[in-house]
Amino acid sequence: MTQTIAELNERFAIRDHVTFHEDEPGMLKLRIATPASEATLYLQGAHLTQWTPAGRSPMLYLSPKSALAPGKPIRGGVPVLFPWFGPRWNAADFAVTSPMHGFARISVWTLERTHLDPTGDVHITLSLAPDETSRSLGYDNFTATMDFHIGAELRMALTVTNRGAEPMQFEEGFHTYFAVNDVEQVLLDGLRGSTYLDKRDDMIRKVQRESQFRFTRDVDQVHVHTAEPLTLHDGDRKIHIAKEGSQTTVIWNPWTVLTPGLPDLAEDSWEHFVCVEAVNALDDRITLAPGATHGMSMTVMLQNE
Structure with a gap:
């Protein structure tokens, strides 16, 4: 049942800390x-579009050309991808079109x-249950929750919990x-020695040899079997x-190569963000037994250089 802004404010608002707003019908945040x-957190997609530490610049990039409309993916922030990553691996098994990156984000x-x-931090919990769309795509026995701890x-x-009688596969x-000041000045630590599939080079498997990764061109790399913490160096951050x-x-x-084909990115958007993603996909796809639960979390902390 759809939650209205009046119901949300009555049940969940916290004075001076949590308020509810509506950009347009169906886009509650x-x-x-x-x-x-x-x-800022949208109910569509459980999508965080802003997190800004006090006195600092925004940590997340939101495209100025992103659609903020019902059923349209939001470009930027933290899209939640489920139950597949990118194009669906078994899309041919279904008569209906499988949306890119799954149905959770829309x-x-x-x-x-x-x-x-008591510390002043805010905790938010949202849930996603099967509906007509998910059932048409083969996901009719699951529950998913997103928890946010913001401070x-x-x-x-x-x-994610498998409520069905059969194993459930998902990504x-x-x-x-x-958000970064200049993508060409960013350094990323923590991937040295990892094996990755290079989606910009026919999915060839390669090894990250350098201790620091630099963004010098369009990049789309899937580093498998790695759980190491990472550090982004962005100017004095x-x-x-x-x-x-x-x-x-x-x-x-996407650099200048892919940006022209993405209408919800501005011409210079690529200069101002890098995507660093916590994922389970491809080699690391999840198979969840009946009744079992799987959790994945990501923690981000800002420190001055």
């Missing part, structure tokens, strides 16, 4: 304020809980767009990224 940061999630803890750190956790990801329950790390930037 939470504005979250804590002593340490501010954030589904309206249900707000379950808001909570202000000086950002923590996001996706939990998942936090397709995080980190050091962004720490840790994850649990994720065995795949994806890095992406």
Whole structure:
């Protein structure tokens, strides 16, 4: 049942900390304020579009050309990808079209809980259950929850439970767009020695040899079997990224090569973000036994260089 803005404000608003707003019919969002940061979270897609630590520049990039409309994917922030990553691996088995990156990012999630803890941090929980769309795509026995812990750190956790009698296969990801000053000056630590599939070179398997990765061209790499913490160096900012329950790390930037084909990106958008993603996909696809639960989380912390 669709939650209205009046119902949300009555049940879940927290004075001075959590308020509800509507961009247009069907696009409900939470504005979250804590002593340490501010954030914006849409019910469609359980999609965080802003997280800004107090006194600092935004940590997430939102395209100025992104659609903010029912049923349209939001370009930027943290898209939640489920139950597949990219094109569906078994799309040919279904008569209906499988949307890119799954249905979760274009589904309206249900707000379950808001909570202000004694430190001033805000906790948000949303849930996603099967509907007509998911059932038509073969997912009719699952529950998913997204938990957000918003304060000086950002923590996001996706939990999936198989409610069916058969094993359930799925992929998942936090397709995080980190806002940066200049993509060509960014360094990424933590992937040395990892094996990746290079989607910009016919999915050839390669090994990351350098200790620091630099963005010098269009990039779409799927680093498999890696759970290592990462650090983004962006000018005077050091962004720490840790994850649990994720065995795949994806890095992406469309550069000048792919940007012209993405109408929801501005011409210069590629200069101002890098995607560093906590994922389980391809080699690390999840097979969940009946009644079992799987969790994946990502924690982001900002530190001055």
